[in-house]
Amino acid sequence: MSAQPLILVIDDEVQILRALRTILTAKQFRVSVASRGEEGLTLAAARPPDLIILDLSLPDMDGVEVCARLREWTQVPIIILSVRESERDKVIALDKGADDYLTKPFGIEELLARIRVALRHSAQTLGSQKTQIITAGSVVIDLALHIVTRDGEEIKLTATEFKLLAYLAANAGRVLTNRSILSHVWDPADSDRVEYLRVYIRQLRKKLEQDPDHPRIIRNEPGIGYRFMLDE
Amino acid sequence: MMRLNPFRRLRAFRGLEYLLAILMTGIFTLIFLPFRSESGQDHTILSLLYLLPVVLSSLLWGLGPGALTAVVSFLALNYFYVPPYYTLLVHSTQDLVVLIVFLGVSITIGQLVGKVSKSLAESQAREHEAIHLYELIMHLAGLQDEQEILSALAEQTLIAFRAGRVDVLVEAQENVPAHHVSLEDRWQSSQLLGDNPNFLTPLQSARGFLGEIKVWRVPPTLTPAEERLLNTFASQGVLALERVRLSQAASRARLLEDSDRFKSSLLSSVSHELRTPLATIKAAVTSLRSKTVEWDTDARVDLLAAVEEETDHLNQLVGNLLNMSRIEAGALKPQRSWNSLAEIVSSAIERMRQQTEKHHLEVEVSDDLPLVPVDYFQIEQVFINLISNSTKYSPVGTTIAIHALSVDSNMLQVTVRNQGPHVPPEHLDRIFDKFYRVTAADRITGAGLGLSICKGIVEAHGGRIWAENLKDGFVFNFTLPLSMEGFSLKVTQEMVDK
Numbered sequence: 001m002s003a004q005p006l007i008l009v010i011d012d013e014v015q016i017l018r019a020l021r022t023i024l025t026a027k028q029f030r031v032s033v034a035s036r037g038e039e040g041l042t043l044a045a046a047r048p049p050d051l052i053i054l055d056l057s058l059p060d061m062d063g064v065e066v067c068a069r070l071r072e073w074t075q076v077p078i079i080i081l082s083v084r085e086s087e088r089d090k091v092i093a094l095d096k097g098a099d100d101y102l103t104k105p106f107g108i109e110e111l112l113a114r115i116r117v118a119l120r121h122s123a124q125t126l127g128s129q130k131t132q133i134i135t136a137g138s139v140v141i142d143l144a145l146h147i148v149t150r151d152g153e154e155i156k157l158t159a160t161e162f163k164l165l166a167y168l169a170a171n172a173g174r175v176l177t178n179r180s181i182l183s184h185v186w187d188p189a190d191s192d193r194v195e196y197l198r199v200y201i202r203q204l205r206k207k208l209e210q211d212p213d214h215p216r217i218i219r220n221e222p223g224i225g226y227r228f229m230l231d232e
Numbered sequence: 233m234m235r236l237n238p239f240r241r242l243r244a245f246r247g248l249e250y251l252l253a254i255l256m257t258g259i260f261t262l263i264f265l266p267f268r269s270e271s272g273q274d275h276t277i278l279s280l281l282y283l284l285p286v287v288l289s290s291l292l293w294g295l296g297p298g299a300l301t302a303v304v305s306f307l308a309l310n311y312f313y314v315p316p317y318y319t320l321l322v323h324s325t326q327d328l329v330v331l332i333v334f335l336g337v338s339i340t341i342g343q344l345v346g347k348v349s350k351s352l353a354e355s356q357a358r359e360h361e362a363i364h365l366y367e368l369i370m371h372l373a374g375l376q377d378e379q380e381i382l383s384a385l386a387e388q389t390l391i392a393f394r395a396g397r398v399d400v401l402v403e404a405q406e407n408v409p410a411h412h413v414s415l416e417d418r419w420q421s422s423q424l425l426g427d428n429p430n431f432l433t434p435l436q437s438a439r440g441f442l443g444e445i446k447v448w449r450v451p452p453t454l455t456p457a458e459e460r461l462l463n464t465f466a467s468q469g470v471l472a473l474e475r476v477r478l479s480q481a482a483s484r485a486r487l488l489e490d491s492d493r494f495k496s497s498l499l500s501s502v503s504h505e506l507r508t509p510l511a512t513i514k515a516a517v518t519s520l521r522s523k524t525v526e527w528d529t530d531a532r533v534d535l536l537a538a539v540e541e542e543t544d545h546l547n548q549l550v551g552n553l554l555n556m557s558r559i560e561a562g563a564l565k566p567q568r569s570w571n572s573l574a575e576i577v578s579s580a581i582e583r584m585r586q587q588t589e590k591h592h593l594e595v596e597v598s599d600d601l602p603l604v605p606v607d608y609f610q611i612e613q614v615f616i617n618l619i620s621n622s623t624k625y626s627p628v629g630t631t632i633a634i635h636a637l638s639v640d641s642n643m644l645q646v647t648v649r650n651q652g653p654h655v656p657p658e659h660l661d662r663i664f665d666k667f668y669r670v671t672a673a674d675r676i677t678g679a680g681l682g683l684s685i686c687k688g689i690v691e692a693h694g695g696r697i698w699a700e701n702l703k704d705g706f707v708f709n710f711t712l713p714l715s716m717e718g719f720s721l722k723v724t725q726e727m728v729d730k
Binding site: 087088105107194195198199202205206212213214220222223 | 540543547567569570571572574575576578579595597599603608609612
């Protein structure tokens with residue numbers, strides 16, 4: 001990986017391409033752009049990027065399909081851009097292997113934060129040196145020893161609670177869809193039982209969060225799933 | 233249902249009737265024969281008795297057979313009873329007179345009786361026709377569905393014509409799909425009916441061919457009265473079909489007109505509404521780009537904050553417009569799943585952070601409330617719109633309180649209370665109408681859509697929304713059912729912890 005990560009932006013809106021190119025270049029990224037799905041796929045193969053920003057509505061093909069075609073051969077992080085009205089497409093794309101999403105219109109700080117998380121996560125996966133100890137606020141999770149502490153005191157978690165927390169924490173910073181959490185922590189057959197997840201998240205928050213009504217560690221991703229927040 | 237008269241049924245075979253008339257005269261002759269006295273003076277009484285077969289056959293088989301019976305009776309009387317017996321010769325003048333009078337009287341009586349019975353039969357047929365027509369009209373009245381009309385038409389045709397099978401077809405036309413109804417009398421064997429219908433009547437309207445009625449029947453002929461009735465049935469069917477089509481066309485036109493009116497008020501409201509934030513953004517950005525003014529840091533921050541706020545505002549407005557158009561198109565289908573109301577409320581408040589800065593927010597939505605089967609984004613939109621409405625109408629610095637409680641095991645009730653002014657009681661329902669505003673439009677920003685969207689969403693979830701004046705403010709209430717497709721949720725530890 002070169003010093004300046006290469007970001008491929010696939011979006012058909014010229015204004016967005018222009019703005020992203022300007023902003024990302026200013027933030028020391030190299031940027032390549034494509035305004036059509038096929039073009040984006042070709043470009044991704046010809047000049048493999050470190051990260052792809054993909055708009056879901058493209059003129060020639062469905063963004064979800066672009067995402068699926070990319071995942072056939074590459075694990076490059078994909079951040080999806082979409083409008084708020086296409087929640088279901090977003091969830092499908094995430095289930096198909098996209099790493100994160102942003103809803104248009106978005107703030108640029110948020111985009112940069114997502115890019116940082118995605119790049120860091122892919123670096124970790126490549127280096128296969130998984131972090132064993134995760135810290136979020138006053139909560140420390142030791143994935144190897146199965147110990148969770150808050151302000152130094154150990155918190156008792158049931159087996160399922162720990163499994164859920166461990167899955168969330170191992171993917172810290174990334175959005176996880178309800179479906180993927182349910183099929184990882186429970187069973188693929190339970191992937192529609194959102195109510196299990198709601199009950200367990202509620203329990204976890206009561207044990208971990210300072211204020212369970214305003215969660216800071218396990219954040220909601222409305223209509224999509226949850227995101228475990230690390231200290232930035 | 234038409235009752236069958238076995239004798240009248242036989243009318244169809246004319247030759248048989250004449251034969252029967254002759255046969256009956258023969259039988260009567262045989263009956264009378266033993267009473268013949270040798271004196272030969274009793275034929276005047278017998279001539280009276282012979283009126284009996286004449287009257288009977290006129291009554292049963294009509295004018296022709298009646299007349300034939302009269303002639304045959306006349307001959308029999310002459311042959312068997314008027315001396316000399318077994319000849320047609322007549323000796324006395326008196327007998328000749330009796331015979332001639334008998335012939336005249338019997339023919340006259342026969343004709344009279346025959347005419348009466350014919351006109352009786354005709355009036356009965358007319359009565360039946362009228363009854364069937366009445367039945368048909370009664371069945372067709374008030375039907376608003378083409379398929380139902382065709383079914384009623386087929387059923388009544390089947391009954392009125394004692395048919396074995398009736399098909400009614402309507403061809404597809406612009407805006408109207410093709411329909412087909414086929415009814416069979418299950419008491420009649422369908423094997424007797426051929427592939428091709430015995431009669432066929434077009435359903436012909438003034439504007440063209442609509443379809444046809446096909447009838448299979450044994451016997452495969454129609455009397456003129458039945459033919460007339462079938463045509464009347466067809467024209468009644470056409471009338472009913474046209475009535476339905478016209479009323480559908482009228483309601484389509486009304487819908488279009490409504491939606492037209494909706495669109496033009498939406499356009500006028502929206503173009504005004506979009507310009508306001510755009511004007512702010514344009515002003516702020518052009519100021520910042522202007523080379524003639526040097527902005528200090530605070531001013532820059534202010535201008536940029538205004539730009540960001542206004543873009544959020546625009547985004548919210550566009551979301552509302554989309555929702556409104558979905559509600560109008562009947563396409564607002566909640567994607568329900570089990571959600572925590574507390575999560576929805578906190579994410580709505582998060583999104584409203586800037587707009588609610590000048591108010592005090594008080595939230596009491598317990599995380600322990602039962603999960604609700606709702607569309608996350610739609611219910612979030614309801615909260616956003618109610619909070620947004622509260623911030624617009626209640627004075628700066630006052631409290632907006634959001635509470636939720638479970639009324640019973642099937643229902644959750646949410647209240648969004650503010651310290652805004654009262655709404656006249658007669659307007660409390662109307663504030664949920666599109667474009668409705670209690671105060672003058674210019675003072676308050678917004679397209680007048682927010683509350684009607686709330687109503688649309690809450691009702692799509694099977695809940696109810698209403699507003700009330702309070703002693704010190706105003707409150708929106710809405711309810712959400714706790715069951716989805718008839719099932720309520722009971723997640724127990726055992727279920728989850730497997």
